[in-house]
Each structure stands twice: as structure tokens, then as C-alpha cells.
Amino acid sequence: MRRKVIAGNWKMNKTPIEVVSFMETFPELVKDAEAEVILCAPYIDVMVLMKLADDTNIKVGVQNMHYEESGAYTGEVSPKMLRDIGVDYVIIGHSERRAYYNETDESVNKKLKAAFNYNLKPILCVGETLEQREEGITKDLITTQTRLALKGLSNEQVKKVIIAYEPIWAIGTGKTATSLEANEAIKWIRDEIRAIYGDEVADEVILQYGGSVKSSNAKELFEMSDIDGGLVGGASLDPTEFSKIVNYNK
Ligand code: PGA
Numbered sequence: 001m002r003r004k005v006i007a008g009n010w011k012m013n014k015t016p017i018e019v020v021s022f023m024e025t026f027p028e029l030v031k032d033a034e035a036e037v038i039l040c041a042p043y044i045d046v047m048v049l050m051k052l053a054d055d056t057n058i059k060v061g062v063q064n065m066h067y068e069e070s071g072a073y074t075g076e077v078s079p080k081m082l083r084d085i086g087v088d089y090v091i092i093g094h095s096e097r098r099a100y101y102n103e104t105d106e107s108v109n110k111k112l113k114a115a116f117n118y119n120l121k122p123i124l125c126v127g128e129t130l131e132q133r134e135e136g137i138t139k140d141l142i143t144t145q146t147r148l149a150l151k152g153l154s155n156e157q158v159k160k161v162i163i164a165y166e167p168i169w170a171i172g173t174g175k176t177a178t179s180l181e182a183n184e185a186i187k188w189i190r191d192e193i194r195a196i197y198g199d200e201v202a203d204e205v206i207l208q209y210g211g212s213v214k215s216s217n218a219k220e221l222f223e224m225s226d227i228d229g230g231l232v233g234g235a236s237l238d239p240t241e242f243s244k245i246v247n248y249n250k
Contacts, residue, residue, distance in 0.1 A: 002203075002206060002228045003035070004035035004228055005035060005036045006035045006036070006037055006208075006222075006229045006232065006245060006246050006248075007039070007040055007061065007162075007208070007229070008039045008040060008233075008236025008242055009063060009094070009210075009236060010040060010042065010045075010233075011096070014041065014045055014237070015045075016044065016045050016048045019045045019048050022237075023049070025239045026058070026242070026243060027057075027058060029243035029246075029247075030057065031057060033246045033247055034249065035229055035246055036057075036229075037057060037058050037059065038058070038060070038089050038123075039060055039061065039236070040061035040062060040063050040089060040123070041061075041063075042062075046060060046062060046085065060088055061089025061091065061121075062091070063090075064077075064090070064092070064094070065092075065114070065115075065120075066079070066111075067113070067114040069118075079115060079117065082118065083119055088120070089120065089121045089123055089162075090115055090121070090122055090123070091231075092108055092123065092124050092125070093124055093145075094125045094166075095125060095127055095168045095171060096171075105144075105148035105149060106148070108124070109148060109149055109151050109152070112149055112150065116153070121160060122161050122162070123161075123162045123163075123164055123208075124146075124163045125210070125231070126142045126145040126163065126165060127142065127145075127171075127211070128141045128142060128169075129169060130168070133167065133169065138185060138188075139185070142165060142188060143189065146163060147196065150193075150196075155197050155198070155200070158197050158205065159200075163189060163205065163207050164207075164209070164210045165185050165186050165189060165207065165208070166211050167181075167182075167211050169211075170210075171210070171233065172234060173211075174212050176212040176221075179217075179220045179221050179224050182221055182224065182227060186207045186227055187225075189207055190202050190205070207226060207227065207228050208228060208230050208231050209222075209227050209230050209231075210230055212235075213230045215235070215245050222248050223249075232245055
């Protein structure tokens with residue numbers, strides 16, 4: 001049985017003071033969760049969050065990083081820096097990074113390799129736009145994004161990548177993929193991994209759904225055969241709402 005992993009992606013939200021207020025209630029609300037709980041925060045919040053998450057079951061992640069260890073890259077944060085402060089997870093290739101910050105399949109691949117070099121656990125995002133879905137190329141697109149992102153990783157590494165299928169038309173729009181649509185797309189990704197890396201890897205790799213997940217639809221989504229949890233944006237900002245998603249099975 002694969003474990004469930006539920007990650008919040010705060011995007012560009014929450015000041016450090018707002019993080020303190022979130023953490024006044026959230027840890028108690030999720031302390032008995034069966035799912036693994038992750039909060040992916042803005043860099044500026046990470047040290048505060050890590051301190052408050054110490055001695056809880058909450059893991060801390062960030063939302064992007066550079067692939068180089070150091071250098072003349074003004075404004076960037078390196079995997080070495082993240083490792084040094086003890087960050088666990090890093091989101092790589094979120095559609096907003098791909099759309100607004102020139103993230104490509106190639107840079108995503110470099111970042112995944114860098115994450116493993118620094119012992120960070122990557123959450124890789126893939127997903128199609130509405131036009132691509134309407135054109136009927138979703139399967140081709142998401143399996144290609146997956147293949148290119150994982151290129152050159154070992155089977156052991158691929159097993160440890162969390163992949164979030166996030167249809168772009170469902171992100172922040174209130175429009176969720178139906179549980180059947182989400183499960184179908186996630187199965188395509190698992191089948192692609194099976195074809196390249198074999199059964200053991202495909203059966204172990206954690207595949208999440210993301211895109212307007214809320215407490216009212218989490219249970220139906222997360223109980224589908226191939227969906228191993230979720231990557232949650234807007235609904236992760238409120239501690240009570242996010243705790244209900246984390247505790248979807250209670
Ligand atoms: P959303 O965002 O839950 O607000 O749709 C999900 C994401 O972009 O990770």
C-alpha cells in the first residue's frame with residue numbers, strides 16, 4: 001500500500017507573522033493524521049516555519065530552487081542552501097514557474113538531479129492547459145513532461161520523486177478535474193513510469209492530484225485507485241480547511 005502525501009503550496013502568500021498565526025492551530029489539528037503532511041512555504045517564511053514545525057509531524061518544503069550550488073544568479077536560492085537549513089521537500093516545475101519564469105523540461109530535469117544531489121525530496125509538477133485537453137493531447141503531454149523530467153535518474157531516485165498531476169485549467173479556478181479524469185491522467189503517468197522503470201518503481205511512486213482541491217472534494221479524489229494524495233494551493237492557506245483535507249479519511 002502506498003502512503004498518502006498531502007502538501008500545501010502557499011505560493012506567494014503569508015508573511016512570517018502570518019505563519020506564526022497559522023502554526024498556532026494547525027499542528028494540533030493534524031497531529032493524528034495518517035497522511036504525510038507537508039507545507040511548501042515562501043523562502044522568507046521557511047526558517048520560522050521549520051522552527052514551529054519542529055517536534056510535529058509536519059514537513060517543510062519550498063516552491064522552487066536553482067540547480068547550481070552557488071554562483072552569480074541574482075535573486076536565486078540554491079539546493080545547498082536549502083539542505084543546509086534542513087528543508088525536506090522542493091516543488092519543481094510548477095505550471096506557474098513554467099508559464100511565468102521560463103521553466104523548461106530541461107531546467108526541470110536539472111533541478112530534479114540537483115535535488116537528489118542535495119538530499120532534497122522533489123515534488124515534480126506536470127499538467128496540461130485547457131486548450132491541450134480540448135485538443136486531446138493530455139496523455140501525450142503529461143507523459144512527455146514526466147519522461148523528460150526524470151531523464152537520467154536511477155530507479156531508486158524515481159521511486160522517491162513525488163509527481164503532482166495538476167491540470168492548469170483546474171488551478172485556482174474552483175474547477176476540479178472529476179475524480180475519474182484525475183485518476184485516468186494519473187494512471188497514464190504511472191503506466192509511463194511502469195514502461196520505463198518497471199513494476200517496482202511504478203507501484204511505489206507517489207502520484208498526487210492538484211487543482212482546486214478542497215475539504216469537500218478531497219476524500220473522493222484521494223480514495224481513487226491511483227491518487228496518492230494532493231498538492232493544495234488556495235485551500236492550504238487556512239489551517240482549519242487544510243486540516244480537513246489532511247484528515248480527509250476521518
Ligand atoms: P489550487 O492550486 O489548489 O489553488 O488550485 C494548486 C497548485 O497550484 O498547486
